[in-house]
Amino acid sequence: MANNIFVYLAEPHCVLCRAALPFYPGINVFRVNASAWEKDIFPVVGTNVFVTYNGSQEVIIVARDRPNIKHRPFVFAHQVCAKVIESLPGSPGHREIYNVAMQTQEILPRDCWGEEPPTNLASFLSAVQSGIVDTENTELGSCLSRCAQLPPELQYRILGYVQSNKNAVVFSLMAALQTFTARRLLLMPAPPNQLTPGGPPGFDYVDTAHVCASLIDVLGRSYMWGIEFLPTQSHRPTPGKECMEVRLNSVRHMEFILGMFGITAIRFLMDDDSITPWLGDARKGWRGKVVGFTREHIQFPRSGQRDLVRRFAELLVQTARQDAPLNVLWDTSSRLLEGGESFLAHYYTDPPCSRPSAFLGLPMCRYLPLRLDGHYMRAITMYVFDIGVSCIVVHGKTSYRWVSVPLRKGVARTFYFTPGEEITTLGLVSVGDRIRPAGPFPLFKTNLNRVGYFGPAAALVDSTARWVSLIPDHLDRKCTVTGLVVDQMSIFFGFFKTMGSHCVLNEGVVAGHESPTSSSGLHLTLPDRPRVLRRLGFTPFSVVSTARLYDIKQVRVLLKDARDFGNNRSFRYCGLWFLHGDGSVETLGSWDESLTKFAKVIYNEADGRLTRVIFRLKEGRHPCVWAEVVRYMSDISLRVVPHESEEEDTEEEPWMFTEAGDYVIHCKIASSKKIAWTFTDACDDIQDAATDTVSCSLSRHTECNLVRVEQ
Ligand SMILES: [Zn+2]
Ligand SMILES: [Zn+2]
Structure with missing residues (x-):
């Protein structure tokens, strides 16, 4: 019988560079072909993680999914990232890396930003400040320090390039240095909390007060680690602080913005419906709902950004009513x-x-x-x-x-x-x-x-x-x-x-x-759906799209990299875009409007009269369902005749096999012509759209x- 169970949650990211580790399916499904350095990871453990083995009295569980019970994080780092930290002056060891991990734990789940490049994780300045490279006498050093002086937007562009272009290891090393520098700032001693309840003596009678926020920079953004309400006369401008004046008796509500490591901004709503400007950095983050706030609530801890977050969480819960709508954080x-x-x-x-x-x-x-x-x-x-x-x-x-x-x-x-x-x-x-x-x-x-x-x-x-x-x-x-x-x-x-x-x-x-x-x-x-949906290769997942082949002003086409049935690199035609005479747009296959402007225009009304769309498909065995012979779109071409031409498009076989074994489908432009493209990851099918309907009843x-x- 186990007496003590220690539950740990394995962090899916390197604690230093914060890149996703390659052993988590579902989180980084596309990174199965991770480089060797990405796979070379080790657990970073503080001494308190080691539990003396004592019969079966104590059990350690490292979970991959968030457990429902109290747990501590279990963190990992890339070997390369740890090496770069250990080569810093004073050679910080594993124990210190563990401390960094504990101090730079995000209060928001990392995935909350969605698909955004984490360029703010690395910085040229911290690479220079770390002292790891001689900026006076080496070319790399002088390059880094010159980069650090560029406008921030330009720096982000460069870092974004470094991160996305197979230089991920360089980016990771720079991010690791930045994480480590950030931690030094986090350790900055906070001044002792001198606030007496309700503010300094005599504060009860003060209406106009100064709200002073102490700010700290963590990984490229500033966070509040303390908020004070002071009589205006005792305010002195101080570096690292931001202030504003507030009429305490008129404050009714407060709103705040939450960032990765703490509160980034607050503002107050007054009894006359006016709103103060933001104190702090409100540009990006998550906002809580507006909470009730009066001069009763003006005590905030000044002991660091984590305690401050706890206080805001308290305020949020305090004002929740039983029948209130679901509380959420909104992206600002x-x-x-x-x-x-x-x-x-x-x-x-x-x-x-x-x-x-x-x-x-x-x-x-x-x-x-x-x-x-x-x-x-x-x-x-x-x-x-x-x-x-x-x-x-x-x-x-x-x-x-x-x-x-x-x-x-x-x-x-x-x-x-x-x-x-x-x-x-x-x-x-x-x-x-x-x-x-x-x-x-x-x-x-x-x-x-x-x-x-x-x-x-x-x-x-x-x-x-x-x-x-x-x-x-x-x-x-x-x-x-x-x-x-x-x-x-x-x-x-x-x-x-x-x-x-x-x-x-x-x-x-x-x-x-x-x-x-x-x-x-x-x-x-x-x-009704195309008959091809009943075939095995199309059963698990296929998307059907239809379009009228009539009154067409412009046609665009999208291609993508693919593998042919012999596993050789080739192109797959994956989507068609039709602009009709009435201004409406229809697409076939796979289409993302964001890509329209990059898609190749293959027909313009000025080119002549469009009479035919010709689809060419290659045939082979389905990569997953071997018993199935399927086809994918290898070419789409058009037949266009001069506007003045009287010539009618002659009747031809609607489909045929070429000598090369390609399957070719001819679709004539006609007022009643409507075709359906059935698209899956591996194969395509083109046929006339069904004319009969089916009724669906979803309970x-x-x-x-x-x-x-x-x-
Ligand atoms: Zn790393
Ligand atoms: Zn102030």
Whole structure:
């Protein structure tokens, strides 16, 4: 019988350079071909980790998934990163690296930034300051110190290049140096806490006070490690501090921004609805909800940024009501529209996912506005794979917004809106059972009765398909969907496990306090699916797209690197983009609107009259399903005749094999012509789109409810 169980959670990143370690499937699925230095890792242990073995009295468990019980982190480092630290002046040893690990633990899960290059992790300045290279007499040293003097934007560009271009080891070493330098700053002694309760003597009668925040720079951003309220006359400008004046008797609420290592900014809301400017750096991070705050609450610890975070977490919990909406942290870059309400689908049989440790249990949400640049979005793109969606992009006229898991994957599909078209029905489709669940896959209907669906083609007609509407029953037809809400940390196997909506009530509708429900299923009438979906090679996952081959003004094509059936490098034609005469856009295959401007234009109206699209496919054995002979798209060409030509396109065989064994399909441009492209990771199929329809009936998901989210 074990008396003491010590539970550790294995950190999936190198503690020094913070790069993902290559032994974690799911976190870095694409890094199976990691270099030798990346695989050369060792556990960094402090002396307190060693537990004397005493019969079977004590047990150490190192878990890979966050345990439900109290646990400590178990950290690893690359050998190269440890070596560079150990070669610093004073040769810091493993014990010190362990201390660094403990002090630079993030309070937010690292993946909360999604797919963003971590350029701020490395710095030229810290490489110079570490003293590891002679800046006077070596070329490398003088290069580094000159880089350190460049404008920050330029430095980030260079570091981004260093990180992404197979120089990852250089980046890792620079990041390791930076982490170690940051730790020295963290150890800076804090002045003793002199604050007496309620402030200095006589402070009770003071109205105008100085809020002074002590700042510290950690890994390229400044954090607060102490906040003081002082009478204005006792304030002296001090380096490393930022201050502002506040009328204490008028303060009603407080808002704060949370960064990776602590609080980065605060501001106050006054009784006359005015808001103070931000104190600190509010540019990037996560904001909590506005919390009640008066002069009763002005005591803050000055003992470091961790204690300060704990105090803010307390304030947040203190003001929570029983019936209050779900508390979340919002990404600061996404300001919600005023007057709306936010909802999140909660699949309550799902296992819990990783959450910020200091603000336990709070989902971290990002908001994607459906109106951008003053107009309704032009298009929406999602990256879909067999079990879910990994990335969503909203395209405006000139800008775009996106959310993504740390490594997006899947087949991109874009839905183009026509002017005046808007989403009226929005929800999530799930399929499978508890053992093999898939989804949620977003589906929406527009006011023009068009359906946008981002999921496997087969899922909609699956008997296990379930539906959750993201518009609660009581707002049905009484609101406008103005945004999507994505829980950034609710990720399993690289896809988003839940989403939500932001709705603004229509004019004249009064906001109620009903708890939101989503009680109906969904009925859809869709064009029948291509027959090829029944074939084994297309069964597990395929995406079907259709387009009219008529009234075409411009055609673009997307290519991607691929392997042919003999495993030789080749190109695969993966998507087609049609601009029609009425301004509408349709795409076939895989398409991401962000790539449209880079896609090759293969036809312009001025070139002549388009009469035919010719698809050429190569045939071979499916790489996974060997029994299947499948084809992939190796070329797409067009037949164009001069505008003045009277010549009619002559009838030809609709399909044939060439001498080289390629399968060629001719599709004639005609008013009734509509074709379907069935796309999978490994193969393609082109055929005429079905003319008959199929009706799908999705019943309500019984293990999911809608939750109102605090804004
Ligand atoms: Zn490392
Ligand atoms: Zn001050």
